[in-house]
């Protein structure tokens with residue numbers, strides 16, 4: 001657990017971790033497989049990665065990304081889609097090859113979704129697994145969109161969003177009734193199989209769930225508690241999010 005006084009320092013640490021993995025892989029002529037997250041929390045990390053690209057020449061040419069989740073149904077061009085989020089906050093500002101970007105598709109027909117999710121899972125395996133997975137945390141204790149009840153063995157799939165999660169997204173969508181009721185998310189197992197996991201939480205709003213996630217019993221009621229079992233997880237917090245630990 002690392003606690004920072006200021007969120008910028010927390011973001012800089014995480015960006016540096018990701019940059020180091022990218023450079024280490026570059027040095028041995030390999031691709032870095034990076035699992036990315038959305039939400040307000042990782043925005044500072046993406047800002048810093050863009051700065052490292054512009055000011056220090058960090059290249060993303062050898063980077064393959066897999067995003068955790070996407071709303072369902074949603075069009076990629078919708079402002080609230082995670083495709084739009086990732087373009088606006090990172091991909092449009094770096095030299096990543098767009099063929100190397102993977103974000104769950106929110107436009108599929110219901111019948112095609114499970115086969116698509118199995119393929120998403122298989123692609124991660126084919127690339128040799130995630131070198132690092134970045135996570136935020138929802139107030140329900142969700143990671144990705146693995147809401148309370150998600151199993152440790154869960155893989156990429158269609159899920160139903162929790163009421164609190166939809167409430168928290170209502171400002172983005174202009175009302176809770178406009179927030180999709182479902183999403184496609186990597187599973188808890190997909191996440192825990194990453195070689196390194198970083199869970200970030202910033203602000204007082206996350207203090208209560210961070211206390212439960214780190215110090216509570218391991219339970220599917222709070223999927224983030226499953227991370228306690230890993231020895232390759234780092235919790236990067238600001239002092240507000242860590243205030244109840």
Ligand code: GLP
Pocket residue numbers: 037038039040041042068069135136137138139143144145165
């Ligand atoms: C959404 C995302 C999660 C994210 C969570 C927290 O539900 N699917 O991956 O961790 O929001 O968002 P924020 O960082 O804005 O608090």
